[in-house]
Amino acid sequence: MQVDFSMAIGEAMNTQRAIRRVKPDPIDDTIILQLLELATRAPNAKNEQSWEFVVVKDIAVKKQLATENRTLWNMVKKRFEKKGRDNPAMQKLNVATQWAADNFENYPAMVVCCYKGSTLALHPLIGTQYYGSIFPAIQNLLLASRAINLGANLTTIALWNQRRSRRILGLPRGIVPCVVVTLGWPIGNYGPSCRKPVGDVVSLDRYNNKPWLGKSSGEIEIQKDTA
């Protein structure tokens, strides 16, 4: 099935959010391959394209990853619940993460995104090269999913124990599992995300010189027009 990636890029970015609650209905392989084809258009160091994607649909493999996911979540969730006490956004996140933990093996497909390298980067630029050669592809995968209304979520919980993740997925040394993107047709909808005004995180020429503090790009424009 040829899918339609004509959604405007601004709309896709503005309405991208983590979709954890999905139906168990299957996703056509050709759809997953089209998403991954767009993923591989992403920039990567020296165009070496050393990424590897493991699409997991086999229930036996999914169950093993689900066990990994639950094990870590059960260890850390008390801490997250504590943090969430005065933080409604965190509470919502915790509920959704619990849902994902309870239903992990029911995602119709998940993509384990791997980079070529090592978990030990001796110079920051090496780490940047490893992660910088997989995360742009992951973001393409997420955005492309959003564009066709397929739910997607980036998670790392299931990969906390590298030795066991490797064994489950048959990954050799040198291919590092980085994130799991769960996929599925959403229960609920994509929609606008909640972010600080852009001016809060943008400095000019030197860190913390923030001429646009508290402002969105639209407000900056108004200010200029009336100047």
Added chain:
Amino acid sequence: MQVDFSMAIGEAMNTQRAIRRVKPDPIDDTIILQLLELATRAPNAKNEQSWEFVVVKDIAVKKQLATENRTLWNMVKKRFEKKGRDNPAMQKLNVATQWAADNFENYPAMVVCCYKGSTLALHPLIGTQYYGSIFPAIQNLLLASRAINLGANLTTIALWNQRRSRRILGLPRGIVPCVVVTLGWPIGNYGPSCRKPVGDVVSLDRYNNKPWLGKSSGEIEIQKDTA
């Protein structure tokens, strides 16, 4: 100036490439802010939005980053030239990287993208969290630039010496400069990038089980239709 982010996401991804050769013509601040606003719609760990973006337009700061960039490039370029001897793609990359080194201070603007954390990640999941909370935003910045035909390139060369990068940009400990995205109106054009068939990098259920080896998503579809 309100810019138009209506380009189809598929087209933007399929025609994204590193644009190093650009004109020195200025870029309106409101354009840069709109790009960064889309960058901040990207996923990030726990929606903490701990990214920081330093937009550099001041020629004095640009010159210091240009010196950093040239220093490392002069140290490593012999090695890259050697690698490029039998590799036309690498030769092209080297020529473009040399152009960027020679003209670094003439980019009208560059964005130093920073994450909150440390260059030392004691567990792989921590590194994933740091880089995973900045690279999706960087990819949004690059894709959004592509959508408005503004040239953009992700580079790390200028940041090889963390101590000096910090001093140049006034970055405190805990805010790590990760990549520089150079911006400018392109000399030349965006266009299709060169990638392996998606089937070469996709395994099913277990690493190296590659049912789609050598195939693009279109070829997989044909195979299915005729089955």
